[in-house]
Structure formats: structure tokens, C-alpha cells
Amino acid sequence: MDTHVVAHPLAAALLTTMRDRRSSNPAFRAALRELTHMLIYEAIRDAEVEEFDITTPVAPARGVRLANPPLLVPVLRAGLGMVEQASSLIPQSQVGFVGMARDEHTFEPVPYLESLPADLAGIPVYVLDPMLATGGSMVHTIELLAERGATDVTAVCVVAAPEGVAALENSKLPVRLVTAGIDEGLNEDAYIVPGLGDAGDRQFGPRNI
């Protein structure tokens, strides 16, 4: 699997803000938005473009645009904090949604929402989820996309655990990974170490209030 770790001082500083337990929920959300900008910017670097004619105030010129704008798929809840920034960078993109919450005991993803186009053949898909821990949630999401014909999927994650990277690799699904960091591993609660805690709770508060 093609894995790209975005190594950049500004990305590292934003990731530090997200990791720091002292960062407030608004500060965490702001850092996630900015870091998403960098991750998407890197992820889309090699996308195919097409040329078209424009006229500047001075002369005719050739313009470029994405040949095949992607579908963005935030994985709720935590991926919601990435979608606005991603879609403003790629205004032609469409957005689908998947909702999933890990079972606290089995660590298996429990799906609760699926809102995706029926046919994804030929459409690049960017799955947005800050955390790739065991990989269960991401593998399940990509299976939903592959069932609809997607063959070009990019997982855009802030932090990945080696276990999650291995799960994606072993799945043999058509996916590449773009992330700001690969951490040490998982603890007994399947949280990424050192990680940044629960990315959903740190944006929106505890799920069961």
C-alpha cells in the first residue's frame, strides 16, 4: 500500500496542538481544520487535471481544473471536523457520509449511517477520519465504497497506528494512506499511543451525554 506521511514543520506544530491535552475543544477543532488543509493539499498533488480556455484581463490563457473531482466521505463523528476544509479546497467535490462508533469492549465498528452514491465507478474517493487505530472503521468504510465500484480510495488520517496501517494493507482493498504521523501502537483500550485521545470527544464532547 502506498503510504505518505506528510512531514512538514507546520503540520507537526498543528499535530502537537491536537495531541496536547491542554488544548480546548475549539483549539483542537481549529488545528484539525488547518491540518486537513495540508493533508488534502498533499493527497491531491498528483491528481489528473484538464485544460480549458479562459481570458485574463490582458489576454487569452489556458486554465486548469481537476479532471475528475473526488467524492469526500467523512466518517462521523470525528471526520466531520475535516469535511468543511476539504470541500472548500476542492469546491467541485461531492460529499457522502458514513457514521460509525466503536464498541468499547470489542473495538469493532458499529455502523449507524450510510449515505453514499450508488455508483462510484471511476470516481476517486477521499475518506476523512482523523484516527486510524485498529483499522476496523476504515476497512468497513472502504468495503462500503468498494461494493459500489470504487477502485481509487485515499484514506486521509491525522494519526495512524501501525496496527491500522497493517489492517489496511492486509485488506487488499484499493486504498492509499495520507497521514501526518504513524505512532507507536495501541494501548489495552485500543487507543493510539501517544495519539491525541478520542478525536470525536475532543471536538464535540462525550458521545453519550
Ligand SMILES: O=P(O)(O)OC[C@H]1O[C@H](OP(=O)(O)OP(=O)(O)O)[C@H](O)[C@@H]1O
Ligand atoms: O481504527 P478503529 O479502531 O476502528 O478506530 C478509529 C475510529 O474511532 C474513532 O471514532 P469513534 O468510534 O470514537 O466514534 P466518534 O467519531 O463518534 O467519536 C475514529 O474517529 C475512527 O472512526
Ligand SMILES: O=c1cc[nH]c(=O)[nH]1
Ligand atoms: O486513539 C484513538 C483510537 C480510536 N479513536 C480515537 O478517537 N482515538
Ligand SMILES: [Mg+2]
Ligand atoms: Mg470517538
